[in-house]
Amino acid sequence: EDQVTQSPEALRLQEGESSSLNCSYTVSGLRGLFWYRQDPGKGPEFLFTLYSAGEEKEKERLKATLTKKESFLHITAPKPEDSATYLCAVQASNQGGKLIFGQGTELSVKP
Amino acid sequence: GAGVSQTPSNKVTEKGKYVELRCDPISGHTALYWYRQSLGQGPEFLIYFQGTGAADDSGLPNDRFFAVRPEGSVSTLKIQRTERGDSAVYLCASSLLGGSSGEQFFGPGTRLTVL
Numbered sequence: 633e634d635q636v637t638q639s640p641e642a643l644r645l646q647e648g649e650s651s652s653l654n655c656s657y658t659v660s661g662l663r664g665l666f667w668y669r670q671d672p673g674k675g676p677e678f679l680f681t682l683y684s685a686g687e688e689k690e691k692e693r694l695k696a697t698l699t700k701k702e703s704f705l706h707i708t709a710p711k712p713e714d715s716a717t718y719l720c721a722v723q724a725s726n727q728g729g730k731l732i733f734g735q736g737t738e739l740s741v742k743p
Numbered sequence: 744g745a746g747v748s749q750t751p752s753n754k755v756t757e758k759g760k761y762v763e764l765r766c767d768p769i770s771g772h773t774a775l776y777w778y779r780q781s782l783g784q785g786p787e788f789l790i791y792f793q794g795t796g797a798a799d800d801s802g803l804p805n806d807r808f809f810a811v812r813p814e815g816s817v818s819t820l821k822i823q824r825t826e827r828g829d830s831a832v833y834l835c836a837s838s839l840l841g842g843s844s845g846e847q848f849f850g851p852g853t854r855l856t857v858l
């Protein structure tokens with residue numbers, strides 16, 4: 633069964649304190665791994681797509697990496713505005729377009 | 744251009760009632776997805792449309808749930824005989840091509856509360 637597990641469930645950081653969020657997955661043929669940001673009361677906002685092991689993508693203070701079993705979202709010198717829930721999702725190559733999401737990591741960055 | 748829009752933003756109904764939730768995808772996007780998100784959880788897939796047809800409805804929990812997309816643009820998710828367990832945020836997403844191609848862009852969701 634395709635599955636996505638994110639850790640930790642919640643993470644509290646001080647402004648400027650770098651850290652990483654983990655997304656472990658099992659999928660029968662990975663088509664793509666997606667990272668989204670979700671603010672309270674809003675829909676998920678697309679951040680990155682990774683397609684193959686070894687791939688990396690960056691956007692401002694965020695960098696996403698991918699291996700055959702997991703993905704990391706590295707946050708460098710975070711700011712309070714980075715506070716949000718970060719969702720990881722996988723798309724399997726044999727299941728059309730549906731995304732299978734993890735439960736998310738709630739990040740809080742204090743000034 | 745405008746993003747995905749969903750109406751209403753909030754819906755409160757009584758157990759046993761019928762509800763309709765609407766989604767307007769990004770103009771030109773051929774694929775449309777419905778997900779359901781419970782508090783503290785990630786979104787859960789319900790149904791996927793490619794054009795007017797439902798390409799994958801494997802996530803619909805039972806036959807009280809039904810969705811249509813008659814003209815290949817706007818979609819309506821219909822829930823009959825609502826139950827308290829149906830309370831959640833219903834999210835709609837669209838993508839340009841669908842299938843395994845491209846990112847999905849989400850709307851703000853409709854928060855459904857069944858009393």
